Ligand code: HEM
Ligand SMILES: *[C@@H]1O[C@H](CO)[C@@H](O)[C@H](O)[C@H]1NC(C)=O
Ligand SMILES: *[C@@H]1O[C@H](CO)[C@@H](O)[C@H](O)[C@H]1NC(C)=O
């Protein structure tokens with residue numbers, strides 16, 4: 001008994017020492033090649049999962065880019081968007097995410113491959129960031145290195161998702177929402193260019209666009225097409241979707257910016273980018289120079305991927321991207337780290 005409590009005191013000292021090292025560790029920066037030695041195949045395995053999924057359903061590339069965005073804008077890039085709640089009260093259950101978010105199963109497949117290669121090493125938040133990058137690569141022929149080392153959060157609350165920018169927001173509201181996440185007005189315009197791929201559900205545009213039709217800010221022919229596609233009644237969910245970019249819906253190009261001045265922006269929020277004198281010059285510049293937009297787009301994606309990240313000893317490496325680690329398993333792992341071989345049974349021995 002005496003030696004046991006001495007032993008426990010030692011354990012507590014070690015824990016205290018670990019705790020004292022937290023502040024320094026938590027200031028750690030994300031790094032390109034973070035898994036170079038701990039899991040050298042991590043990025044290749046994620047890419048394989050994304051390539052396979054996109055070959056089967058090309059729309060998943062857009063889904064994965066949006067999944068990373070919706071993760072980063074709520075509680076930072078901590079994979080909180082992936083957490084499943086048995087009672088339907090997680091971020092992913094809220095209207096801005098459900099049922100429109102897609103690609104969860106691709107992240108699960110990537111995680112399974114990565115766990116098999118290097119258990120308990122690669123975070124779900126990093127997998128999301130890699131998968132978004134690979135999706136950009138597959139749809140847009142661009143490539144960028146993803147700084148990594150994010151760790152996963154353990155909180156996901158449905159109401160938080162209502163802080164995501166919605167399709168009815170004005171230019172000023174859009175700019176303010178990005179500013180809250182340290183992104184500039186220009187970066188808002190740059191990242192909105194993601195809408196050059198992907199789809200949208202009727203409820204996201206149809207009713208607001210009736211007001212745009214009255215205002216003369218949407219092409220009447222375009223709205224007529226959308227009216228024909230969608231059921232006319234409000235308030236009823238329909239799974240019907242349309243391409244956000246009517247010209248090249250699966251290619252990450254600068255056509256999004258070319259469509260806006262033609263009154264062919266799908267969402268009110270897209271159209272707002274040309275109705276505001278501060279934002280319009282950015283749209284014009286990206287419509288005129290695709291290379292310029294692509295360069296700025298990858299830089300803005302990297303910046304978005306830095307929002308409120310957990311690093312060092314903060315957060316955890318989730319074992320299942322849909323579920324927070326059981327707290328017993330995380331304490332067992334800490335004991336395992338301190339006394340290799342002791343496992344989770346140490347307290348009972
Ligand atoms: C500027 C504020 C933004 C607003 C108001 C907005 C709004 C929307 C809406 C309403 C949809 C359609 C959802 C649906 O009904 O299915 C959508 C789709 C999409 N958004 Fe945004 N978005 C914004 C910014 C962004 C950013 C920053 C990114 C990525 C960096 C992004 C990437 C996408 C993608 C790829 C899709 C298509 C998703 C799919 O096909 O599954 N959006 N967005
Ligand atoms: C990982 O390796 C790449 C390529 O050699 C290098 O550029 C990068 O700095 C390395 N990152 C780390 C964290 O070691
Ligand atoms: C391919 O897509 C179909 C439906 O879109 C899905 O049921 C199936 O599981 C997918 N297969 C793979 C290997 O992802």
Ligand SMILES: *[C@@H]1O[C@H](CO)[C@@H](O)[C@H](O)[C@H]1NC(C)=O
Nearest residue numbers: 083084085086087088089090
């Ligand atoms: C919903 O589930 C979460 C766990 O995912 C739990 O913490 C919470 O108390 C539950 N809420 C209700 C209202 O049952």
Ligand SMILES: *[C@@H]1O[C@H](CO)[C@@H](O)[C@H](O)[C@H]1NC(C)=O
Nearest residue numbers: 047137138140141142143144
């Ligand atoms: C796509 O990514 C691969 C690396 O995974 C890179 O070699 C290739 O150059 C990228 N494509 C383009 C057009 O940049």
Ligand SMILES: *[C@@H]1O[C@H](CO)[C@@H](O)[C@H](O)[C@H]1NC(C)=O
Nearest residue numbers: 154155314315324325326327
């Ligand atoms: C979630 O993480 C915080 C901070 O790391 C920790 O204090 C808390 O105990 C964790 N909660 C659960 C349910 O694991």
Ligand SMILES: *[C@@H]1O[C@H](CO)[C@@H](O)[C@H](O)[C@H]1NC(C)=O
Nearest residue numbers: 171172175176185276277278
């Ligand atoms: C345009 O957007 C800027 C930046 O948010 C804002 O300050 C300005 O008031 C907006 N202009 C109009 C006319 O709404």
Ligand SMILES: *[C@@H]1O[C@H](CO)[C@@H](O)[C@H](O)[C@H]1NC(C)=O
Nearest residue numbers: 076180181182306307308309
């Ligand atoms: C934005 O920047 C400020 C100042 O550098 C920092 O305190 C804050 O945490 C940042 N917020 C986000 C969401 O990154």
Ligand SMILES: *[C@@H]1O[C@H](CO)[C@@H](O)[C@H](O)[C@H]1NC(C)=O
Nearest residue numbers: 166167168203204207208234
């Ligand atoms: C946007 O506005 C339209 C019409 O005013 C409304 O029917 C729709 O529910 C709103 N959508 C959102 C996401 O707020």
Ligand SMILES: *[C@@H]1O[C@H](CO)[C@@H](O)[C@H](O)[C@H]1NC(C)=O
Nearest residue numbers: 208209210211212215217268
């Ligand atoms: C219609 O125009 C009015 C007045 O310019 C403006 O306040 C309103 O936001 C516009 N609505 C839409 C949906 O464009």
Ligand SMILES: *[C@@H]1O[C@H](CO)[C@@H](O)[C@H](O)[C@H]1NC(C)=O
Nearest residue numbers: 288289290291292293295296
């Ligand atoms: C387009 O942008 C690229 C990248 O910034 C730049 O190098 C190039 O000169 C621009 N092209 C034109 C025609 O302005």
Ligand SMILES: *[C@@H]1O[C@H](CO)[C@@H](O)[C@H](O)[C@H]1NC(C)=O
Nearest residue numbers: 083084085112320321322323
């Ligand atoms: C991961 O967690 C989810 C949500 O609890 C569960 O439905 C799923 O079966 C788990 N997956 C694995 C491989 O354990």
